Every structure is written in C-alpha cells, then in structure tokens.
Amino acid sequence: MGASDSKLVFKKGIFRLSEERHIPADDTYWTSFWELPETSEDVFSLFAPADVRRTRDNALENLETLILAVTSRLFVLRHHPSFPDPEIAPDSHALNCIRVLTRILPFLYEKESLQAWEENFFWARRRKRTRTSLIANEVLFDESQEVQPRPPEEFEDAKPLAEELIDTLIDLLFFSDLTVPRQPHGSPKVSYSIWQSGVGCATSIPTTKEHESNRCEILRLLLTLTSQSMYMSPSVLPLKGARALTHICTCPDKQVVLSVLCSLLNTTLKYNPATWRVPYNTLVFKDPKQILVTYTLQFLLVVLLYPVPEEPGVLTPKNFYRHFAGRLHRPQDFQFIVDGMTRILHQPLQANASYIPGAQNSVRFAPETIMLFWELTQCNKRFRSFMIDTERAHDFVIFVLFYALEYKGDASKQGVVRMCAFLLQTLSAEKNFGINLNKMFEAQETLPPAIRITGFRGTYADFLIQSIYNLITKSQGKLTVIYPALLAVINNISAYLEGLSGSTCTRLIQLYNSMSSPSFLMANDTNHNLLRSLLESINAIVEHQYKKNPHFIYAIIRNRKRFEALRSFTLESGQEEIERRNRKRKEAAASNDPLETNSTRSSLESLRSPTTSITQVPTLHDVPEDGAFAVGDDDDSDNEQRPTPSPSSHSENPSRASSVEPHADGSGVPRQLRGMSEKARGKMPAGPRFSRQNSTTSLSGYSISGQSQTGAFEPTAEWIDSWLPELPLHTILTLINQLTALLPRQSIATDSPTPAVLQRIQEIQLVGVDASPVRVHMFEWSPMALGWYESLLWGFVFASEMQVARGTVGIWNTTNIKLFHVQQTAAQGPSLTSPRGAVDAVGSNIVSRIGAINLRGAAGPAVPPGGAQAPRRIG
Secondary structure, eight states, rough: OSSOOOHHHHHHHHHHHHHHSSSOOOOOOHHHHSOOOOOOOOOHHHOHHHHHHHHHHHHHHHHHHHHHHHHHHHHHHHOOOOTTTTTTTTTHHHHHHHHHHHHHHHHHHOOOGHHHHHHHHHSSSSEEEEEHHHHHHSSSTTTTOOOOOOOOOEEEEEEEHHHHHHHHHHHHHTTBTTBBBOOOTSSSSSSOOSSSBTBSSSSOOOOOOHHHHHHHHHHHHHHHHHHHGGSTTTTHHHHHHHHHHHHHOOOOOHHHHHHHHHHHHHHHHHHOOOOOOSSGGGGGOOOOOHHHHHHHHHHHHHHOOOOOOTTTTTTOOOOOOOOOOOOOHHHHHHHHHHHHHHHHHHHHHHHHOOOSSGGGGGGSSSHHHHHHHHHHHOOOHHHHHHHHHHHHHHHHHHHHHHHHHHHOOOOGGHHHHHHHHHHHHHHTSSHHHHHTSSSSSOOOGGGGGOOOOOTTBBBHHHHHHHHHHHHTSSSSSTTTGGGGHHHHHHHHGGGGOOSHHHHHHHHHHHHHHHHHHHHHHSSSSSSSHHHHHHHHHHHHHHHHHHTHHHHHHHHHTTTHHHHHHTTTTOOOHHHHHHHHHHHHHHHHHSSTTTSSSSSSHHHHHHOOTHHHHOOOOGGGGGOOOOOOOSSSSTTTTTTOOOOOOOOOOOOOOGGGGGSSSSSSSSGGGOOOOEEGGGGTTOOOOOOOOOOOOOOOOEEEEOOOOOOTTTTTOOOOHHHHHHHHGOOOOOHHHHHHHHHHHSGGGGGGSSOOOHHHHHHHHHHHOOOOOOOOEEEEOEEEEEEHHHHHHHHHHHHHHHHHHHHHTTTTTTTTTSOOOOSSSSOEOOOOOSSSSSSSSSHHHHHHHHHHHHOOSSSSSOSSSTTTTEEEEOOOOOO
16 A cells, blocks of 8 residues: 555545445445455544544444454464465555554554443354355455355354453464464474574564564554553552453463563563664664563563452452463573573663763663562572572662662653662562672772762672662652661561671761751651661661671661650650751851752752642751761761652652553552561462462552641651550660669760670670561552553553654553543654655645544644653653
8 A cells, every 4th residue: 555545445444434334244335344454553643533432432342343244354364374374365464454453453442332232242152154164255266257146154152352362462472474484294383493592482483574574563462452451550450350351361381471571571682782783773763573572571571560350259359471481490491581680670770871872771671580580589489599509689779779769860761760679679578688698899989970879889789778868858758658678678688687887887877867857857757767777677687697797786776865755755856956946047047058958959849849849848958956966987077968769658640640550559469567586478469359479479558658638647646655665675775774784984985886895786685685587578569550550561561652653552541541641742853753845745745635544643622733642750
C-alpha cells in the first residue's frame, strides 16, 4: 500500500466500518483489513483512535465482526499447510491481522461499560465452523470454471476466542519460516526451539531480520492482550487480575513455558549495548535488535511479576513462568544471567563518567533490568545464594546505589528509586550478604561522580551505609516513603558489621540525632517507628560486634547526652525545644542559608509546590545542631551541605507527581519495620491473597504516615507515653554508664579517639548487655504494594512504546489508562528523530482529500495534532 490512492481506499473502508450498520460477515469488504496494509504504520496511522472509538460506540456489531474476521483468518493461516507461502497463504495477511487486533483492543479495554460484553465475547465457550468447512468455502484456483456445490457447514465446540488467539500467537512465535528457520519437510510447523543460546540451550538457532521483526509484531500483540491491566486501578488489579495473563501464566505445558521463558530471557541477556559506537542512541532508536529486546524484556517481566488472583474455595494455579524461573539451578545459567544484566546495568555508569554529551542515554533497559534482578532474587533462592556467595552481589549493590542516587532528585524516576531500596532490603535479609559486606571496597575512585564519596576509605558496608545516609539527607524530602526500607537495610546487616570507619560512625550518629529531635518525632504519629528501627541497628552492633567496632562505641559515648535526653523526653520539653529552635532560626533569618526553612530558596519552592506547605511539618535539618561532631577520618563532613528530607508523610506533592504514576500513594508500599528472628526467616505464613510462589516475602499493608486528613497532627502526652517506654534504649544507656565510669574523662573529650582509647574500649567487658536474637526485617508485599509494582512495570511498557513508536502512534496513546497518570506534552517540530519530508507530503495530500486525519500523531481530543503522551515518570 505504497501509493496514496491505495491508502485512500483503506481509509474509506475504515469510515464504512462506523457509518454502515450490520455489515454482513461474508462481505468481501473484511478481506481489505489483511490484504491492503503493507506496514504496521499503515494500520496505526490510518485507523485512528477516533475511528476505533466511533465504531465501538456507534456500531459495536461491526467491531465484533471485524475481530471475528481477522482472528478466523489468523487461525486458518496458522493451520494452513502452506503457510507462510507468499502466494497461497502469505505471512503479510497474518501480520496485518495481528496489527489490526493490536490497534483495536486498547479501546475496548478502556471502556468500563464493555466489561461484561468483553467477558462474554472473548472468554465464553463457543461453537465454530470446522476447519474442513472453512477450507471448503475458499476459492483456491481462480481459473476453475466449474461451480462446485457448497457443502453443508459443520460446527464444533471450541475454546474461548481469547484463549485460542493467545495459543495461536504463542505457536506463531516458534513457527517455521515465520519466526524460526524453515523446518525440514514433514516436520511439524511449530517447533519450540529456544531462540538464543544461554539458559536451557547451548546453541543459537539461525535467524533473520524478518524473523526478528515478526517476533516483535507477535510480542506486541501479546503485550496488548495483557495490557488490560492498564485499565484497572492499582487497588483493583491485584484482586481481579487480567484474564489473558492468567491464561498465559497458568499454561500447564512445560515445553511451551520453558521455550517461551528461555527465549525471552536469553534474547534479552544476549543483547550487548556496547556495540553502540555513537552515544546518541536516541537518534538510532529504530535498531530492530533493540526493539526486539524491548519487547522480550517487557513481556518476560509481565509474565514473571503476575500474581495469579485467588478465588475462594478454588485451588489457585501456579504462575508457571515464575515457578520455572525459581527452579533454575545450574551455576552456568546463573553466570549467564548475571553477566547479561551486568552488561546492561554497567553501560550508564561508563557513559555517566564520559565527557561526551548525551552519552548517559546509551541504554534504556536499566530500570527493567533492575526489576528482573529483583524478581529473580525473590523467586529463586539458589540464584540469591549464588549472587551472595560469589560476591557478585557487591557489583549489584553498587549498580543499585548508582541508579538510586542518580535518580533521587528526579520526580519522574521516584518509582525506580523505591524499587532500588526494596531490592537492597531483599538482599540484606540474607546473613551472608551482611557478612560479605565487610570486604574492603577498593574501586571507589573509578565510580562516576554521582555516586562517589569524597575521601572514602572503608568496606562495602561503609559505602552502603554512607550512600543510604546521602539518599535520606539529600533527597529534598522526596523519598520519605522509603525511609523504612533504607533503615531496614541497615538493621538487617548491623549484627554482622565489623570495623566501621569513623565516617560511617558519624553518619549513623547524625541520623540518630536527626530522628530523635523533637521536631521530627512530633511531626506525625509514626516517625518514632523510624527512630526505633535505627536504635535496633545501634543495639545490634553493640551486642554482636562490640569488640570489632571501637570507633562506633566511641561515637556513642561522645553523643551520650543525646541518648540520655531521649530517655527523659516529654511533650513539654519537646515543644520548648521546637520553640527555641524557631527563635534561633528567626534570629538567623538574615543569613541566606539555602537549607533554612525561611530562606529565599525554600520560599520559592513552597510557592511552586503549595501542597507541601499544608502539612507544615519540620524537616530533618530543623533539628537542634548542638553537639554536632565528627569522628575519626571523616574527611569531607566538615564542609558538606546536608539538606534533609521532610518527615514521613503520604501526602506527596501532585505537582511533582509523574505523568506515568500509580494512583496508589506512598501508603501503598510495603511495611518494612516489622522484624523477626533469624531462625524464623522464610517461615512467615503467606497472606490469604497475593501470595507469590517461591517468594521470600510476606504480605501485609503498611502506611508510614499517621497524619489526619487535614495534615494537622497534634501530639499528646498520652501518645508519647504509648511509644517512648518501648524504645530499645537499655543496651545503649548501659554501655554509656559503664564506659564513662571506666574511661578517663579527658580521653573521651576529643572528636578523634587515640589508639590507646580504642584498645581500652575493646578490652572492657560489658556487664548486663546480652546479645539478643538477630531480627530480620523482611520485605513485605501488600495488595497496594502489588498495585504499585505493576503500575511501575506497565509505566515502563508505556514509556518504551512511545520511544519505539516515534513517527507512528503508540499502542496505548490517548487511551483512558487508570493504572497510572499520563502527562500530555506539547507537539515538537521536525528533528533528526522525526524528519518531515516526502512521506509526510503524501500523508498531507490524503488529509486534504479526506479530512482531519492525523497520520503522524494520534487523533483524539486529549492530544494536540502532532503531540504525544510522554511519561515524566512512575511515582
């Protein structure tokens, strides 16, 4: 369909679809949908959103007939003995059927009133004509002059339309001469051959660009079928699920599941982004290999993440993709997986250290790869052990910290930062992970500036704790929702830490000083939980590794007044301290300290973000600074600015919310502060719903904010009495009492301890301090957390499709998505990625002849001509 006249014929046929009611099913008109288009762009640009909606709303019966026509044609081709013969049963017909379905389905999913119709049309049992009856009605030879009598039609029971469509598409992913090499004569047309070498396969099968392009088209439709998830809210999706995904993930055929799983996994992890020689990959996004990897990685994640919804009284089937991913066990498979993910995740670190502009955009798959890594660590305990025992986990800790620190100030990347924090918590639940962190970190100077710590000397544990400190104190209050997870990481590893550096000790004590300040504790009714978590970490170091951490013991002694003051904390003393701090700030208002609440910068930010000023909760940097100190080799702390975030609050600023952002607010993330003994790890009972097979997590909801709807939390003396006596201060106060009595007063009067003092600390035997059982703060799934997680994934899918489909129209563009918010962006002019030339002239000619058809953008009221929906981020 290269000529404009041919496009005009197809466009007129689309108009007929909505204007003429009840077009007969045997009308030759339907064949135009698989005979006329030549490319995916033809279908998507000419079959505009307005056309689909108009047909859906005014002539639904025609849309039904169209779907039945293209699916029937696809099924006939799938079973045709000559497919894909270009003359008798061309693959172009099958591809056009796939493209039409990809175009239509999102507009059916978006209309809530069609749910009952969709359930009946796609998922009800049905009767259809037999294959013999279908073939008998086809004219095979035009030259035949004899008119054969039409045989009587025969019907048979058939599985639901959607199930047959999905099964057909899975078969087509492994179909001879369509997506895999031509099979020998007499062999089955469908051979479940793994596409690439790697997991489960030692050799790659030959492939062509046409095969890879066809795989892309089929995977695109599979993603579209499963994208019904996008049209549910995060609170509904985990409960209801998506029928298409349930059918795919519960497939009992082991050969099919393993072939699909290994093909997707190997194709993704064999991709080598280092083959790019030019850093400006945004100019060459049409690379077919990169597009294929985009779809394989996304569909892999969609099937791995999916929690099969439970029904009362019915045994919930397994997600077999997740099940078999959890059964991988060969070290060579794990090595292949780790090497592939490392290749992808390491590229931005190299690019970030480059001085070439635009190099940081060299890889688009990093967030999805982090998600894949997290999934494998959750569902496969052998993989988790492999990562930790071989110390490859150290590399991934650095990768995860890099992305968290790199994205911490970007409102559009907050979902990725949250995922990084939860991944770290999952790893930290393993004992050997904490032990192995005591290895010295030698390569800090090779890291990009975003993650480098000035003057750093220490272990991986030192680097991790100092990076967590930087995440908390330099995130401008955008990461309050993951404070519990970050503190849980420290808590989980604290019993195994040895030889903490002076800088790390300083950071931990500074965190304590901030979180024990009245302004922080009285900001809402849950911040004391964060303080409790930090105190538990301090206790674990003292009780389990006292002799190995003399610098930390000295830091506690130097800060003894703060610990003793917490024991006598009252409502009155807290309010007085806050008032004193406010007076001190007013007196210093003339100083243009950018970190002060009343500074010009802060005022400007409050004007830009009015919702953040409603709660009027003080930030961590408002705490009293009396007694601030440094310990040991803290080379860079004296001149370091320490902007710190607001206390925990689920009231996030909508102006900073992402355009691809879950409706679930911060309260939708999992609870992190509930601990358990090491002996009890992994034995937590799964909740009544949302259990994920082979997962190490348990499930319960948690909200880190206890503010009222108005945001005006009012602390009371009774409220303070409800939690203050429960704070675990006994170990710390016992330590302080004994050591201050045994150490000379002058020896603990300086910031830096002498070697003699450190040795004396190690020699002292504490009395009355017993090692308590190690508590592990597991990552816990809740329904809201699963809704957030799936919205994060589908946000990745939506954003990537907008990149792949530049110059055409995205699958879900302009549809009414409920799982996350989509931000509209202004139209852009011609560029290297979207040139305007002769092709556009042809399109403009058609537009002038037919009317308001937008061939390059998406037609619809929500997007201006030439505009697009572009995500700012997942929140």
